[in-house]
Amino acid sequence: MKHAEDPASGHPRGRRIAGRAQLDHLNDPYKATTKPGKGTACPTCGAVFDAGRWSWQETAAPVGEAPCPACQRTADAFPAGIVEIGGGFLAGREEELCNIARHCEAAEKPEHPMNRIMEISTQPGRIEITTTDIHLPRRIGEALKRAYDGVLDMHFDEDGYFVRVEWRRED
Numbered sequence: 001m002k003h004a005e006d007p008a009s010g011h012p013r014g015r016r017i018a019g020r021a022q023l024d025h026l027n028d029p030y031k032a033t034t035k036p037g038k039g040t041a042c043p044t045c046g047a048v049f050d051a052g053r054w055s056w057q058e059t060a061a062p063v064g065e066a067p068c069p070a071c072q073r074t075a076d077a078f079p080a081g082i083v084e085i086g087g088g089f090l091a092g093r094e095e096e097l098c099n100i101a102r103h104c105e106a107a108e109k110p111e112h113p114m115n116r117i118m119e120i121s122t123q124p125g126r127i128e129i130t131t132t133d134i135h136l137p138r139r140i141g142e143a144l145k146r147a148y149d150g151v152l153d154m155h156f157d158e159d160g161y162f163v164r165v166e167w168r169r170e171d
């Protein structure tokens with residue numbers, strides 16, 4: 001046996017954390033507890049589990065059904081990310097700003113089916129967008145910054161698998 005198990009973590013000793021994606025897998029409780037069989041389909045969104053990940057694909061005969069992590073989070077109303085948009089600049093531009101967020105999701109979703117907007121709530125001077133993952137909020141925040149400048153802040157909580165992105169512009 002080449003790798004000894006580290007008794008503390010249960011992971012092979014000496015394995016390096018290579019990147020963001022690997023950390024996500026370790027930290028997201030929804031992904032860690034969901035280990036469906038190959039060909040399992042989500043009854044809500046139709047995503048199929050194959051080769052260790054959920055993807056969009058046509059399967060003639062799904063081998064079983066299990067909710068995917070994104071649909072589970074949505075059902076639990078337990079977001080992994082929040083985008084808070086605020087400031088005087090919003091007035092009259094709510095729809096335009098929400099469309100940027102929706103466009104980001106549309107660009108992300110084909111390749112990353114688990115990265116989705118859960119809910120968009122609009123109030124005077126404030127928009128809150130919740131997501132099923134920690135990458136989409138950043139993408140939305142950066143798109144807002146590119147389009148309208150303003151002030152972008154990102155607070156990343158690795159232990160909790162949670163990100164809060166704030167974008168503000170006053171005038």
Ligand SMILES: [Zn+2]
Nearest residue numbers: 042045068071
């Ligand atoms: Zn699903």
